[in-house]
Amino acid sequence: MTVRPTAYSAVWALLLLGAIQPCVAAQPACLPSAxxxxxxxxxxxRNGGSKTTVYLxxxxxxxxxxxxxxxxxxxxxxTLGDPKxxxxxxxxxxxxxQSTxxxxxxxxxxxxxxxxxxIxxxxxxxxxxxxxxALVELGNAHSQTIKDCxxxxxxxxxxxxxxEGDxxxxxxGVIRNNEIGPAGEEWDDEYDGPEKEGARWGNPRADGISLACMESLVDSNIVYDATDGxxxxxxxxxxxxxxxxVISKTRMIMGGINLVDIDPWDGDYSRTRVHHNTISAFGSYIKGGINVGMACWTDDTESIVHGGTVSDNxxxxDQIxxxxxxxxxxxxKVLRNKSTAKYSGFKGRTCPHAPENADPGPFIFNRGSSEGTFQxxxxxxxxxxxxxxxPKPLTGHPYRPWxxxxxxxxTKLLASRRTTADIANIGGQVDPDVADHIVSYQLELMTAMHALSSKIGDSPKSSVEKTNSGRKGLRRGREARNSGPIVGQSPFSAALADLSTRLANLEVERKQLRSMFETMQSELSFHNSKLWAWKTDQGSLLDEVLVNAKAVSAVAQSAMLGSTGTNATSHEGAPLSLEPSSNASGTQDVAIVLIGIEVLLGLIYLVFSRIINRTPTVKRTAPVSVSHKAPESSAGILIDRMADRLALDRPGNDTASLTPVGFGSTLKRENSVGRNRRRGTSGSGHGLLRDEYT
Known part of the structure; x- marks a missing residue:
């Protein structure tokens, strides 16, 4: 019987299907993305135990x-199929x-x-x-392999x-045919801080391969842009x-191949062989191609490595x-290594100065600390x-770490620091010596306030007299509470009632005054902290403020000497010192302190107006005749004078000058370029420019 070709084809198809079906059934499952x-x-x-294979x-x-x-x-x-x-x-x-x-x-x-x-x-x-x-942690066992990753x-x-193991x-261990990199960043002192203090935000650098397992093989791997070793x-x-x-592409490499560490084998590199490797520095910079010994890596010259061989590398x-x-x-043993590289670089700020390191070059060893066989x-x-x-700068600028x-x-810390710096720098800076004088002046005013408050609290009788003499200023426009004796009372009862009323008024005003002093003290403390942040650019202005403050205080005191007998002394280069005479009344203390307070408040207002860029603008009006007479407030003179100066100094305004004229005449303002006379005087009096402030 003859079998037709079609029958043969069917038989072979069935046989082939039977052979393939077991193979298809044996195809392992793999895990999809998840x-x-x-x-x-x-x-x-965990459930499969030993010899379990997981396919992705x-x-x-x-x-x-x-x-x-x-x-x-x-x-x-x-991966299913072991692709490469x-x-x-x-x-x-x-x-x-997570890092692993x-x-x-x-x-x-x-x-x-x-x-x-x-990975x-x-x-x-x-x-x-x-x-x-590390990203991949192996070891603590034997015959482990990682490859084609x-x-x-x-x-x-x-x-x-x-x-190395517990x-x-x-x-x-076997590390074969892997591509490793990039790994890590470069150290940036501005961001990471000094290396000796450790990185603020975690170590930026990273190794490519870190091998501590003995009798291991590292073969045919490519490692690039690993910023440590x-x-x-x-x-x-x-x-x-x-x-x-080892290749440097876009990130600097500290060391290509390192045999420098003492731990964990106490510097034992016996039978360790490093050979037929290539270090390529065509992109970014490599500081050292192959380094042998801890002293090459740190300033530790006491620790010794021993027993290894470096050959045929x-x-x-041109970037090494x-x-x-x-x-x-x-x-x-360091033998038969070859170099075709071009070496360059300059000694960084952390390099030793005595003795200095050798210039860049291919093969350098310290003869005094190195023993062995060298090419x-x-x-x-x-x-x-x-x-x-x-590395040497390529464009004339210092190298910027990547x-x-x-x-x-x-980012949050930097933002907070910038905010603090912006606040501190508002309005410029002041010379530290000027700031010291201002603070000293504040402290003396506060001391005088405390002394006055103590006197008021300790002597009710004198307090009544001081309060009555200065009642108009302290009450700030309030009507007097004493309306005289009541009809029908005896003189003694009337006097007693009047004394009782005066004491009650005194107690109320004493509390108000103390509250005012405490409030001012807290405000002065706050402004004091601001003033300490300034440095130079407002120095001349504040120097003039101090001089004028002393002059105003001296004028005020000299005006009172004829009637009150108060002695005023001023020491060169120091804040004004007030010394009341033995027969001076409490009124003088109050007046002097109030003058100081007024001057200081004017100073604070003007300085901080300029600081926050809210200096009052000046509307220039027609010249105004100024009669030579004593101003109502000495502090007001200072405020007007300094306000005028600030207005003239303000950026964006054309510079103006004041032309002094004769006594009692009119002061004229002339617009000009390149002239900056801030204040005019006529005769022996104060020449004030009266402007409108808005």
Whole structure:
């Protein structure tokens, strides 16, 4: 019997379908994009136990509010199909205080695998975090592998950390074929503060790879724009670092490959080999290509590293300070390394001054602190804290560190400081000596007020006399309360009633006066705090205020000497001192203090009017004849005089001059350019310009 071709085709189709069906059924499931994916993944690891593999779907994005945590040995996290391109699944950090995306450093996490993932720390959105851990935490176990991943923008101190273990039991880690970077920001002194005090808003810099696990392999990785150390070897005895490339693109790198740390292996780099790596500085600046010894990184010249080998590495590019530096190292071999780079830079402000560091160059070691075998093109020189070197300005301006935007808390603090500074700077600044004189004058006035208040409280009789003599001014227009004796009373009763009324009036006015003094004291204290913030630009104005205040007080006192016998003394360079004679009445004290108060209130009004840009405007009127006679208020003279000066000084007004004329004549104002005579006098009296103020 002959079978037709169509029958053969049907048979083969059935056989093929039977072979494919089991394969399709065995295809693993993968997790699609989700928010809070860490909970699902952690449940799978926790419930699945050892040898559990979690697959993420290609192109999926998983928002993490907390880390993914490995719990047992031989667990794996990967993208379905193990791609090595842009189709890899993405883990995106989203927790506000989260810095770690994957935590696989449990004591039982031997032989775990992390591969074919994009792990994004999301620093550009969430910014740095204070004392944040690495983005990927491995170690504390043996034979762990991370490969074919892209790791970028950690919020903490490193992108990938292999820790040595609780008992330094970590060994056999593998870091292969990963792309790491960018990582971290550059240190900005204006924003972060001095380095010795620590960063205010969290460490800006970050490592690319931080390896402390012994006998590990770091192979064929690309690390770029890691602003601290691109590849940092923390001892890691027996480890091999080969075929890696460090590149500076847009962010400065402090060190390409570092063998400088003492902890956690007490400086032991025995059998650690760094070879056939390339350091490329074609974009941004690299301060040191390969650094050996703690003294290259800090000012610690006592700690010693020992036992490693650095060979057959290439340093290239034209944006680099030092090629290979060695200091405080013993039993090291540095051989067959090549440099085609152009070295440049200048010593920064944190560089040592005595002795100075060597100029930028390819191979520099400190012969006095370095022992071992070195290639012949090494030159002797100081390289203490070599990373203090800075790039030369390209446009004539100092190098500006690269960093991301301000943290919200930093923005709030800066805004509050600017507000305070704006308040303090309103109206200009005053010389500190002038401010001292003003404050001293205020204090003396306040002392006189307290003394007067004490006298009023201690002597009712004298208080009655002082109050009666100055009742018109203190009552401020109130009608007198004493209306004389009542008809029909005896002279003694009338006198007693009158005395009782006077005492009651005195008590009321004493309380009012004390309240007024206390209010003025609090206001003066407030204005005093404002005056201390000024510096220079109002110095001449305030000097003149003081001189005029003294002159006014002296005129007032001399006017009273003929009738009251008060002695007035003024000391050069100090506030006016009032000394009443032994037979002076309480009226003199009140008058002098009131003059001082009036002068001070005028001063405060004028100064603060100018400060808040509310200086009264001047309406220029026709010349007014001014008769030479004593003004009603000496303080008023000062206020008018200083108001006139402030009006003439105000920006935007054309400068004016006052033309003095003969005694009793008219003062004329003439508009002019480039002339600034603020005050005119005629004869021996005060020449006042009478303007209208609005």
């Amino acid at each position: 928010v809070g994916s860490q909970d699902v993944i952690n449940d799978l690891f 779907c290609p192109l999926s994005v998983h928002h993490l509010d907390s880390p993914i945590v490995f719990t047992s040995h031989e667990q794996t996290l990967t 391109d842009w189709t890899r699944a993405t883990l995106l950090v989203k927790g506000s205080d 995306a994957i935590k696989a450093d449990c004591r039982h996490c031997n032989k775990v695998n992390i591969k074919s993932l994009i 994004d720390g999301n620093r550009p959105e969430l910014l740095r975090i204070k004392q944040g851990d 892209r790791i970028l923008e950690p919020r903490g101190w490193s992108a990938l950390h292999y820790r 008992e330094k039991q970590c060994r056999g 691109a590849i940092v070897i923390f001892g890691s005895p027996g480890s091999e670092i080969k075929n890696n490339r 290439i340093i290239e590019g 300070g030092y090629g290979i530096t060695v200091a405080s190292a013993k039993a090291f 012949t093109d090494f030159v002797n020189g100081e390289v203490q804290h070599a990373i203090c070197i800075d 960093r991301m935007r301000d943290a919200p808390e930093a």
